[in-house]
Structures are given as structure tokens and as C-alpha cells.
Amino acid sequence: MSWGALYFYYKCPKCGKLFKYATDLIPEFGDDFGKCPDCQIMGTFLKEGARTLDDLLYEEVE
């Protein structure tokens, strides 16, 4: 059984972009984990989950 990666879902407080980070990349991103890929500021945490039903609305940051 697998359930895909676990994501943290965010919204950028500056540009409104919706984005997500896979939690297994916390070591790779370090302090940048959760930052908007466009504005480079910390996003507002919205929720966590594996492929929530609106998952496709969020850009995956890799």
C-alpha cells in the first residue's frame, strides 16, 4: 500500500499563489521549505494531506 507523498499546502500572502511541498523534502529545502517559489517569502500554511481532492490547484515546489 502507498498513499503518495504527504504535502503541506500553502498560499502566498503576497501574490496569492497556491503551492505545496512534499514533507520528505524538508531536509533538502531546510529553511526554504514553505516559501513561495515566486516571491521567496514564507507561505501561509493551509493544510496537510496526501493528494487532497483540490491537489491540482497547488503547484508542487521541487
Place this chain on the structure above:
Amino acid sequence: MAKKKTIITAAVTGAWPKKENNPNVPMTPSEIADDVYACWKAGAAIAHLHMRDDEGNGTMSTEKFTETWDLIHNRYPDCDIILNLTTSGDIHADDEIRVAHVKKLKPEMASYDCGSMNWLNSGLFINSPKFLEDCGLLFQELNVKPEIEAFDPGMIANAAYYLKKGVLKAPLHFQFCMGCANGIPGSIKNLLFMKETMESLCPGSTWSCFGVGHSAMEILYGAVALGGHIRVGMEDNVMYSKGVLADSNAQFVERAARVIREYGNDVATPAEAREILGLKGR
């Protein structure tokens, strides 16, 4: 020298992704049967099967497994794919329900999750010592090859324990499940560690692996390069590449087959996979 054979397992639906995540995820027995056949045509030697209830949630319903099993065999009599049934398709199912379909259908393979873990940081994925002992002995009695799913190196050590105890019988076959929450992250470094841990604790075993999400390609290439086998499909990934939804499960199998052949290996047929895994067929 003969080319090495690499086995492709297609995990076509799992218990998690829904049509909202990707409209091409098969949900009904008919859709699952059709996808299994398409994957076999594309080069998959093994199909790892989960079932969904009528609302699309993971279920261990023996009726659903039986319906799908019959559809595959009756609709596609030419298909000799190895069927590998999950025993972990619903974290709320009790131990008896988890193996009821195995007792009835006696598949060539079934999954064996070799330890417990936190599930998505929100629940428990329990594989108790009693369940693992009963399940291992049942599989031996029914001549079902366990696919030992290891989400971290500790589960490989647990398999070695059950091997010594006689609950599992060598040679073992592992599925390294990489990149799942609370499991080992998906990377080449970690894949190598899993492989070496397996070789030291359970020598003579065969192995396959998959990476969920962003680690899918890294693990695919790593599996081929390190001499393992590979699992692909929408149980593990609904995206074909970044920002691109997969068209089908067969699309994943076709890509894996291309990678295997480009590397210089052959894609194992079901008959070759049976030989590699020591299966006698049904």
C-alpha cells in the same frame, strides 16, 4: 552473456487517489481489469491490485477482488500476468478481512507489510506481530509468495526475524516503498542502503522498489542501475511528470520498459518473472 531481466509491476489504483486527482485512475472492477490488461500489453509482468468501494474509497471487499479477478481471467484469457493482491487496502479493516480474499482466490502473490507505522501523521497502519505470523504461515500453506513491503530498513530486519522463525520462507521478495510519509525518503542513497541492508540480513532475496511523487524517476533509474525490479502506476503517482497528469497506467509501464531497454536489460515476461521469483503458476 544473456541480458538481465527486469520485472515491471503495475500498481494501478491503490487505495488513495481519486478521479478528482486524475480522471484516469481506475476505480471499478471493470476499469481495473482493463488497466491490468493494458499494462500487461505494455510489458508489466505483475499487477498489484487494490479495490475501491462504490464511493471510491479503499476496501478489502472479497466480492470486489473476486469480481475483478473474474473479469481479468474471463475478459482477457490471453493475459498471463501475475496477480499480486494487497492485504493492506483499508487501514480500518480487521485482520480476518485482510486475508479473506487471499484464502478464497489463492493468488500467486500477496503483499506483506512487514511492520507498523504512522499513516499520514494522522492514523495507524497496524501490522501486529500476530497478524504477520498468521499471515506468513497462511501464505506458506496456500503457496502464496509474499511481496514484503518495506517502508524503512527496520522492516527488512523484521523480515529477517520472521525468516529465522520460519514464518517466512527463503528466498524472499521485497518491495522497497520509498517516499511515503513516515517511511524512508526516496533517494538513490537510501535505495542503496535498503538494498545493502537486505543483502546483509536476507541474502539471496530479490527486490523491487518504487518512489512516490517527486522521487519516482530517481527510484526508477536507480532500480534498473542497481539490479532490482520496478513498480510503477497510479497507486504511487498520478502525475506523469511535473504538472502533467498521467494519461493511463500503461503510460507508466511503457516508460519503465523504455528505460529498462535503453539501459540494456530486457523487460521480463510473466513467465520469466515466475522463474525469477520461484513461482509455479496457477
